[in-house]
Amino acid sequence: MYFKVSKKDFYNALSVASRAISNFSPLPAFSGIKIEAKEHELVLTGSDSDVSIQTTLQKDEECILEINEMGSIVIEAKYILEIVRKIDADVVEFEMIDGTLTKISGNTAEFKINGMRASEYPAIDFSKPQECFVIKGETLKKVITQTSFATSDKETRPVLTGVNFSCENKTLHCVATDSYRLAKKTVEINEDLNFNITIPSKSLQEVVKTLEDDFDVEVTVNDKKAQFIMKNTILQTRLIDGVYPETNRLIPLEFSYELTIDAQDLLGAIDRASFIKSDGVSVIKFSLSEEECVLSSRSVEVGSSMEVLNSASFTGNSLEISCNGRYVFDALKALNGGLVKFSLCGEMKPFIMQAIDDDSVLQLVLPVRTYA
Amino acid sequence: MYFKVSKKDFYNALSVASRAISNFSPLPAFSGIKIEAKEHELVLTGSDSDVSIQTTLQKDEECILEINEMGSIVIEAKYILEIVRKIDADVVEFEMIDGTLTKISGNTAEFKINGMRASEYPAIDFSKPQECFVIKGETLKKVITQTSFATSDKETRPVLTGVNFSCENKTLHCVATDSYRLAKKTVEINEDLNFNITIPSKSLQEVVKTLEDDFDVEVTVNDKKAQFIMKNTILQTRLIDGVYPETNRLIPLEFSYELTIDAQDLLGAIDRASFIKSDGVSVIKFSLSEEECVLSSRSVEVGSSMEVLNSASFTGNSLEISCNGRYVFDALKALNGGLVKFSLCGEMKPFIMQAIDDDSVLQLVLPVRTYA
Structure with a gap:
C-alpha cells in the first residue's frame, strides 16, 4: 500500500x-x-x-x-x-x-x-436500500434542525430519541416529541413512497454537519437502515425499533385564543428571565388580554421578573398560561424569527406556534400548572 | 438605595x-x-x-x-x-x-x-501596603505570561504554585518553577525596594485579565498581601507563606553546547509529535550534531516520529538529550517567537533557552532519561 x-x-x-x-x-x-x-x-x-x-x-x-x-x-x-x-x-x-x-x-x-x-475491521454493508427520494441539502438541514431539538434525551422510551419520518401521497412528515413538546415539519417530495421509520437524533446531527446546502441529497430507506448520499459521501444509520406514537391526535385543530408576536422580542424576554429557575426549570407565565400581554416568572429562591410584551397582539378572553420557558425558546428559534402566531385552547391545553409566513413547521408545547 | x-x-x-x-x-x-x-x-x-x-x-x-x-x-x-x-x-x-x-x-x-x-459581607481590608512601584501594564502582562505557566499545579509544595517576586537594587526578579522547569524574568524598576514575596499563580491570571496594556499599574506589597491598582480597580491578593527556594544555583552558567533555532519551526515540530505519548507524557529527543539536528519521539503503543530541524545550527560535540516536549513548547511560546538559543551542558544537565534578542527572560528545562 x-x-x-x-x-x-x-x-x-x-x-x-x-x-x-x-x-x-x-x-x-x-x-x-x-x-x-x-x-x-x-x-x-x-x-x-x-x-x-x-x-x-x-x-x-x-x-x-x-x-x-x-x-x-x-x-x-x-x-x-x-x-x-x-x-x-x-x-x-x-x-x-x-x-x-x-x-x-x-x-x-x-x-x-x-x-x-x-x-x-467489521464488515459494514453499504448496499443501497430500495425506497429512494432526492431532497435539497438546504431543505434537509431545515427538516432536521426544526424538529430534532424536540426529541427526548432519556432512554426510557427509546423511540422518542429519534425523529419519525413517514411518507405517503408524496408528502414527508417529520415529527419529534419528548412528550412535553412536539415539532412537526411537512415537505413535498417527488416520489410516491410509503414508509414510516424513526432515525436517531444523534445520526441526524451528523447528517447536518456533513451536508452542504447547495447539493442534492439522495435519501434511501428500508426497514433496517437509512442512507444519506451526499456527493462522495454515504452516511448510513440504523433505525430505532418500535412503533412511533400516533401524534396527529395530540395536535389541536380548534382554538379559542390567538397571540401574534415578534419572535425576536419574545426570545429576548424569555432569555432575560431564563436564570429564574425552580428545581432547575425556568417556568414562564403569559398573562394575556386584548389590552396587554405580560410575561413573568418567579422562583422562591431567586426572585421574580415581569415584562410587558409590546409587540404582542391577542384576541380572545383573558388567559393565563404557564410553561417551560426553554421549550418556547427552542420552538421560536426553530421557526427562524419573524412574526409568530400562537394558537391556544385554554390554560391547561397544549398550544401551537407557527411562523405567519410558513405553515410547513408546527411547534407544540404543553403548559404546566403553577401555584404561584 | x-x-x-x-x-x-x-x-x-x-x-x-x-x-x-x-x-x-x-x-x-x-x-x-x-x-x-x-x-x-x-x-x-x-x-x-x-x-x-x-x-x-x-x-x-x-x-x-x-x-x-x-x-x-x-x-x-x-x-x-x-x-x-x-x-x-x-x-x-x-x-x-x-x-x-x-x-x-x-x-x-x-x-x-x-x-x-x-x-x-465579610469586611475586606483594602488599605494600601507600604512598598510601592509603578510598572507599565504591558510589561506586567509579559512578566506574568512569561513565568506563571511554569508554576506547579500540585499542592504538595504550596510555595511552588506561585510566582516569586524579589526586589533589590532597583531590579525585580520574577521566578516560577515546578522543579522540572523554571522561568525567570528580570525587570528594572524606578524604586529601590527590598522585598521577597510569592503571589499565587491564580491571582496573577486575574491580574492579566484585568489590566490594560497602555495603562500604568501601581504594585504595592507588604508581607501579607499584594495590591495591583489599575485605573479604577484594585486587585488584592494574599501571598503564599513559606520560603521560596533559592533558584539561582539551579541555573548553569557554563555551557558546552549551543543550539540556535527558529522558534516557530521547533514549535511546529514539537506540536506535530505531541500525540505520541507514553504514560500521558510526550517525550522528545534532540539528536544534535554540527552536521544535522533531528527531533524524534517514540512510544511503544503509538509509534514514532522523526524530523530534521532545518533551521537549526549547533556547535559542540554530538549530543542526544531528551525532555518533556510540553515543557519546551511552553517555554518557546513564552519567548515570543524569533530566533532562540539553547545553551546546554550535557545529556542529563538542565539546559536553558533564551531569545537571541531579549535576555530579560530565561527558560530552563530538566532533561529526562530515556531507554529507547
Whole structure:
C-alpha cells in the first residue's frame, strides 16, 4: 500500500469519516479509520456501528492522488487526523512498511504508526436500500434542525430519541416529541413512497454537519437502515425499533385564543428571565388580554421578573398560561424569527406556534400548572 | 438605595468585580457582588477571600450615573450579571424596595431579586501596603505570561504554585518553577525596594485579565498581601507563606553546547509529535550534531516520529538529550517567537533557552532519561 495525496483533501475526507467514530465504542477497531487505496480512489470508512460514514477521494483538478500500490489498513482516527492536520507539506506520502506499521511523511517530518489489519475491521454493508427520494441539502438541514431539538434525551422510551419520518401521497412528515413538546415539519417530495421509520437524533446531527446546502441529497430507506448520499459521501444509520406514537391526535385543530408576536422580542424576554429557575426549570407565565400581554416568572429562591410584551397582539378572553420557558425558546428559534402566531385552547391545553409566513413547521408545547 | 447607571459601564464593572468570585467559596456571601452606592460613585466588590477586586464607577462623559439614594446590598453575581447583560435598555434602574428585595428595571423588563444585607459581607481590608512601584501594564502582562505557566499545579509544595517576586537594587526578579522547569524574568524598576514575596499563580491570571496594556499599574506589597491598582480597580491578593527556594544555583552558567533555532519551526515540530505519548507524557529527543539536528519521539503503543530541524545550527560535540516536549513548547511560546538559543551542558544537565534578542527572560528545562 503506497499513495500520495493532497494534505487538504485527505484531511477533509478523514474529518468526514471520523464523525461517525465514538470515543466510547466497545470494539477497538471502531476507534480507527479504515483507509482503502483502490485502483483510482481512496475509500475512507468510520463507524460506531450505529452510524457509518464512507467517503471517497478521487483525483481531480485540485486534488492530487497518486496510488502506486493498492491495499488497506486501519489507523487510530485521532492519530491520523492529528498527523495530517499538522504535517509540514501540501502532499502527504502514505506507505505500509512492515505488517501494520505505516509510514506517513511530509517534507522533513516522518511518522511511523502502528495500524490494525483491515481484516479486523467489521464488515459494514453499504448496499443501497430500495425506497429512494432526492431532497435539497438546504431543505434537509431545515427538516432536521426544526424538529430534532424536540426529541427526548432519556432512554426510557427509546423511540422518542429519534425523529419519525413517514411518507405517503408524496408528502414527508417529520415529527419529534419528548412528550412535553412536539415539532412537526411537512415537505413535498417527488416520489410516491410509503414508509414510516424513526432515525436517531444523534445520526441526524451528523447528517447536518456533513451536508452542504447547495447539493442534492439522495435519501434511501428500508426497514433496517437509512442512507444519506451526499456527493462522495454515504452516511448510513440504523433505525430505532418500535412503533412511533400516533401524534396527529395530540395536535389541536380548534382554538379559542390567538397571540401574534415578534419572535425576536419574545426570545429576548424569555432569555432575560431564563436564570429564574425552580428545581432547575425556568417556568414562564403569559398573562394575556386584548389590552396587554405580560410575561413573568418567579422562583422562591431567586426572585421574580415581569415584562410587558409590546409587540404582542391577542384576541380572545383573558388567559393565563404557564410553561417551560426553554421549550418556547427552542420552538421560536426553530421557526427562524419573524412574526409568530400562537394558537391556544385554554390554560391547561397544549398550544401551537407557527411562523405567519410558513405553515410547513408546527411547534407544540404543553403548559404546566403553577401555584404561584 | 436608588440609582441609575449606564448598562454597558455597569456590566463591565460587574464583570471585573466578579472575576474574584469562585464557585466553590464556602461562604455564601462570597458568591455575591457587594454594591455600594456612595455620594458620587458606585463601589463594586467581589472576593473569594484569596483574591479581592474592588472597582469604582464614576459619572463621566460616557457613563451616566445618577445616585438618588445611597446604600449597599449584596446580589448573587450570576444573577446580576445575567440581568444587566440582557436588559432591554441602555440605562439600568436599581432600587432597594423592601429589606433586601431589589428591583432592577430596564425598559419594559423588571426584575425583583432577593439580595443579602451588606453587613453579612465579610469586611475586606483594602488599605494600601507600604512598598510601592509603578510598572507599565504591558510589561506586567509579559512578566506574568512569561513565568506563571511554569508554576506547579500540585499542592504538595504550596510555595511552588506561585510566582516569586524579589526586589533589590532597583531590579525585580520574577521566578516560577515546578522543579522540572523554571522561568525567570528580570525587570528594572524606578524604586529601590527590598522585598521577597510569592503571589499565587491564580491571582496573577486575574491580574492579566484585568489590566490594560497602555495603562500604568501601581504594585504595592507588604508581607501579607499584594495590591495591583489599575485605573479604577484594585486587585488584592494574599501571598503564599513559606520560603521560596533559592533558584539561582539551579541555573548553569557554563555551557558546552549551543543550539540556535527558529522558534516557530521547533514549535511546529514539537506540536506535530505531541500525540505520541507514553504514560500521558510526550517525550522528545534532540539528536544534535554540527552536521544535522533531528527531533524524534517514540512510544511503544503509538509509534514514532522523526524530523530534521532545518533551521537549526549547533556547535559542540554530538549530543542526544531528551525532555518533556510540553515543557519546551511552553517555554518557546513564552519567548515570543524569533530566533532562540539553547545553551546546554550535557545529556542529563538542565539546559536553558533564551531569545537571541531579549535576555530579560530565561527558560530552563530538566532533561529526562530515556531507554529507547
